[in-house]
Amino acid sequence: xxxxxxxxxxxxxxxxxxxxxxxxxxxxxxxxxxxxxxxxxxxxxxxxxxxxxxxxxxxxxxxxxxxxxxxxxxxxxxxxxxxxxxxxxxxxxxxxxxxxxxxxxxxxxxxxxxxxxxxxxxxxxxxxxxxxxxxxxxxxxxxxxxxxxxxxxxxxxxxxxxxxxxxxxxxxxxxx
Amino acid sequence: xxxxxxxxxxxxxxxxxxxxxxxxxxxxxxxxxxxxxxxxxxxxxxxxxxxxxxxxxxxxxxxxxxxxxxxxxxxxxxxxxxxxxxxxxxxxxxxxxxxxxxxxxxxxxxxxxxxxxxxxxxxxxxxxxxxxxxxxxxxxxxxxxxxxxxxxxxxxxxxxxxxxxxxxxxxxxxxxxxxxxxxxxxxxxxxxxxxxxxxxxxxxxxxxxxxxxxxxxxxxxxxxxxxxxxxxxxxxxxxxxxxxxxxxxxxxxxxxxxxxxxxxxxxxxxxxxxxxxxxxxxxxxxxxxxxxxxxxxxxxxxxxxxxxxxxxxxxxxxxxxxxxxxxxxxxxxxxxxxxxxxxxxxxxxxxxxxxxxxxxxxxxxxxxxxxxxxxxxxxxxxxxxxxxxxxxxxxxxxxxxxxxxxxxxxxxxxxxxxxxxxxxxxxxxxxxxxxxxxxxxxxxxxxxxxxxxxxxxxxxxxxxxxxxxxxxxxxxxxxxxxxxxxxxxxxxxxxxxxxxxxxxxxxxxxxxxxxxxxxxxxxxxxxxxxxxxxxxxxxxxxxxxxxxxxxxxxxxxxxxxxxxxxxxxxxxxxxxxxxxxxxxxxxxxxxxxxxxxxxxxxxxxxxxxxxxxxxxxxxxxxxxxxxxxxxxxxxxxxxxxxxxxxxxxxxxxxxxxxxxx
Amino acid sequence: xxxxxxxxxxxxxxxxxxxxxxxxxxxxxxxxxxxxxxxxxxxxxxxxxxxxxxxxxxxxxxxxxxxxxxxxxxxxxxxxxxxxxxxxxxxxxxxxxxxxxxxxxxxxxxxxxxxxxxxxxxxxxxxxxxxxxxxxxx
Numbered sequence: 001x002x003x004x005x006x007x008x009x010x011x012x013x014x015x016x017x018x019x020x021x022x023x024x025x026x027x028x029x030x031x032x033x034x035x036x037x038x039x040x041x042x043x044x045x046x047x048x049x050x051x052x053x054x055x056x057x058x059x060x061x062x063x064x065x066x067x068x069x070x071x072x073x074x075x076x077x078x079x080x081x082x083x084x085x086x087x088x089x090x091x092x093x094x095x096x097x098x099x100x101x102x103x104x105x106x107x108x109x110x111x112x113x114x115x116x117x118x119x120x121x122x123x124x125x126x127x128x129x130x131x132x133x134x135x136x137x138x139x140x141x142x143x144x145x146x147x148x149x150x151x152x153x154x155x156x157x158x159x160x161x162x163x164x165x166x167x168x169x170x171x172x173x174x175x176x
Numbered sequence: 177x178x179x180x181x182x183x184x185x186x187x188x189x190x191x192x193x194x195x196x197x198x199x200x201x202x203x204x205x206x207x208x209x210x211x212x213x214x215x216x217x218x219x220x221x222x223x224x225x226x227x228x229x230x231x232x233x234x235x236x237x238x239x240x241x242x243x244x245x246x247x248x249x250x251x252x253x254x255x256x257x258x259x260x261x262x263x264x265x266x267x268x269x270x271x272x273x274x275x276x277x278x279x280x281x282x283x284x285x286x287x288x289x290x291x292x293x294x295x296x297x298x299x300x301x302x303x304x305x306x307x308x309x310x311x312x313x314x315x316x317x318x319x320x321x322x323x324x325x326x327x328x329x330x331x332x333x334x335x336x337x338x339x340x341x342x343x344x345x346x347x348x349x350x351x352x353x354x355x356x357x358x359x360x361x362x363x364x365x366x367x368x369x370x371x372x373x374x375x376x377x378x379x380x381x382x383x384x385x386x387x388x389x390x391x392x393x394x395x396x397x398x399x400x401x402x403x404x405x406x407x408x409x410x411x412x413x414x415x416x417x418x419x420x421x422x423x424x425x426x427x428x429x430x431x432x433x434x435x436x437x438x439x440x441x442x443x444x445x446x447x448x449x450x451x452x453x454x455x456x457x458x459x460x461x462x463x464x465x466x467x468x469x470x471x472x473x474x475x476x477x478x479x480x481x482x483x484x485x486x487x488x489x490x491x492x493x494x495x496x497x498x499x500x501x502x503x504x505x506x507x508x509x510x511x512x513x514x515x516x517x518x519x520x521x522x523x524x525x526x527x528x529x530x531x532x533x534x535x536x537x538x539x540x541x542x543x544x545x546x547x548x549x550x551x552x553x554x555x556x557x558x559x560x561x562x563x564x565x566x567x568x569x570x571x572x573x574x575x576x577x578x579x580x581x582x583x584x585x586x587x588x589x590x591x592x593x594x595x596x597x598x599x600x601x602x603x604x605x606x607x608x609x610x611x612x613x614x615x616x617x618x619x620x621x622x623x624x625x626x627x628x629x630x631x632x633x634x635x636x637x638x639x640x641x642x643x644x645x646x647x648x649x650x651x652x653x654x655x656x657x658x659x660x661x662x663x664x665x666x667x668x669x670x671x672x673x674x675x676x677x678x679x680x681x682x683x684x685x686x687x688x689x690x691x692x693x694x695x696x697x698x699x700x701x702x703x704x705x706x707x708x709x710x711x712x713x714x715x716x717x718x719x720x721x722x723x724x725x726x727x728x729x730x731x732x733x734x735x736x737x738x739x740x741x742x743x744x745x746x747x748x749x750x751x752x753x754x755x756x757x758x759x760x761x762x763x764x765x766x767x768x769x770x771x772x773x774x775x776x777x778x779x780x781x782x783x784x785x786x787x788x789x790x791x792x793x794x795x796x797x798x799x800x801x802x803x804x805x806x807x808x809x810x811x812x813x814x815x816x817x818x819x820x821x822x823x824x825x826x827x828x829x830x831x832x833x834x835x836x837x
Numbered sequence: 838x839x840x841x842x843x844x845x846x847x848x849x850x851x852x853x854x855x856x857x858x859x860x861x862x863x864x865x866x867x868x869x870x871x872x873x874x875x876x877x878x879x880x881x882x883x884x885x886x887x888x889x890x891x892x893x894x895x896x897x898x899x900x901x902x903x904x905x906x907x908x909x910x911x912x913x914x915x916x917x918x919x920x921x922x923x924x925x926x927x928x929x930x931x932x933x934x935x936x937x938x939x940x941x942x943x944x945x946x947x948x949x950x951x952x953x954x955x956x957x958x959x960x961x962x963x964x965x966x967x968x969x970x971x972x973x974x975x
Binding site (some may be wrong): 003006007009010013014016017019020021022023024025026029032 | 453457460461464468471475477491492495498499502503506507509510511513514550553554556557559561
């Protein structure tokens, strides 16, 4: 065996060690990013989540106006945390379309009663079908959809107050 | 007070490990330049006293858990006064700090054992070995004392403990980690021997014989640990799976693969004085895999459940230890292995030849598992996330495992040094026929996937092949170690049969039943007789009463009763499913009680898994074979030693007589 | 062992993730009537990652989203879709991460190259070691 070959194990080990050390010091990013960003919305037609509400379809998004698509649920606690921020976005003139995941009309109504209703319309996604089609992996998540119905941005987790300007900027960008 | 005694003992043990290391280094450096360094004489006593203090420390930990001393942080975080005593004790090692303390305690005991008893090797090599052992131990003591102190007090004692996770309140799991740790420690001893051999440039058959029982013991423990862990995951998690190639599972499989390779190459070194450098390298790799496993599990770097991970600082600590020990040993290997002569030669068709093939293929399998386990980590460095699962591991590892199993059937039939295939033609023909017949029958009768099909055929071949080495031998005179090999190889066949059969023939039935209704699962008819609330010491549960009858049995025949539960623990609050198992000789019926639907029906998950139990029977047989080998080897060593000492004393007597005359 | 990971997941799961009160999707806990289709579905479900539990396949999880994904898989297979097509659909949305069966791509080629390399190295090592020893029997 030639000499250098004896150091091959050490080299391989150093590689593994280096990788492990590097990754250990990286902040762990557990978010699962949707691969749909940049692509058009999938075709869908959700029934209204509230009695007497509007159904939600992908066709709604192709009228030239950017919107937010908020995937949420009344049983989700972080959704309560982001309610004021959605309220603020609504007041800033942003149209927010809601998608309620695995939810009941009475629970939704109660939630909106307590935490405010920023939504222009809410669709019911009882089998998480739209959620899966969007590549979303939890609640809440918020998508920026441009006027042609293209998904421009995905926000994972609840919207904190510092995220509001970011989303507004994304919406402006989608306008152009 | 007890906790402080425990901590003090730990410090003392650490100091003794330092003494053991320092003594070894001094003795090693001055030796050869004239006379022995007096420090050398401290090494063995230091190892023995160190074990005593480590044991004191561990007993102190057991005590604070037994009395649920809630002023100790670890107890408050992991125990609860309402827990059954056995789980209070098990709780002491069911957490990071406690398990590390258990590790060093066992390690100190192994060190004491070799320090007290092992006299076969040259003293210089023993000193180097014990110094290496002290060095490794020192790192773990430092880890405990500086970043994982199990005896840390709370300023204000907690009013009540946080409880132990209910999934861990299980006797199988209570025993599972310590058994794995014993295995890891055994590999650390083999590692120390390998370093000692490298340092003194004495990679001899004697070195192989001395370290072999440790490798064997480690391998037995790893085998049992994996078997138990797999069975635990199978019945506790409630989905009927027994192996998922999860990073944590792989972390326990990798040391086993390395240890298996080491076990075989060390046999070649002991019997034939060949494969010297390779054996040393495997010794280092085996221990590095056990440390890597510990790192992966403890740092949580791979599973996305990083949030729980003991802070990255601890992961970094283990990583630094890993770098020092394994990096150092591999560096030493690179520098020294060139000077280690290759050893005796042998022909391709020989026992050694077969073992070399086994070693290469095992190492390649290890490489695949390592690659698949670490690859997601690599892509994450580039912000891409990938998953590597069974659909990758199964076929890719089969590339190496299947030929290895074939060689495993043939190898033991060959003679050492050189042999001719013609000599073993008859058994080979027999095995080929068996394999072909099983393959043909199974392929005709059932429509199953390729891998299980080949698995069934190979299992049949191996089952027969493992006993062929016994033919034409007087069974009472076959050495115990040979019996060990036969049993262990047969165990592989049994486990393989179980795995193939489970994956080929399992049938699943998901049913929603009203009370009184019946569902069919495989050849069984399962009737839901009722669902009742029951209460345990720290949980309440809904318990399903299932009456199970064979398909062809009459309606009035005595049924098998099964009682799967859906448990709710209250400290901490958590729901678990307790599956119910009905074990028959030819398989297991597995039942899980799910939720109640709005219409009042109950969800049941039922599986009939033919011969699934053979997986774990096989695991036990493999471990038992290892135990037989250890007994055989150690007994042989003891007789050899007593013969030698008798010879020596007779010679001394003769000399005395001559002198007198 | 796998349990260990799940256990960690349980511990890590923030208590803020409340459960919904909806009944599970029709095909979350119900099998397809056709055993061949169910077997296909089962095989696919075992190799798709549960997104909310992260260390389990959707076949082994009680998470509601895993149930919805099982429903999606079963109902599509029932309507005649090919399993690999469904896998492709999922990967289009969630990337390579969702599938436990890595596909050859720009990011995963080493997973397939290294085994080939190992075969090569093992073959060379064996043939050299064994042939040489045959050539010069001691």
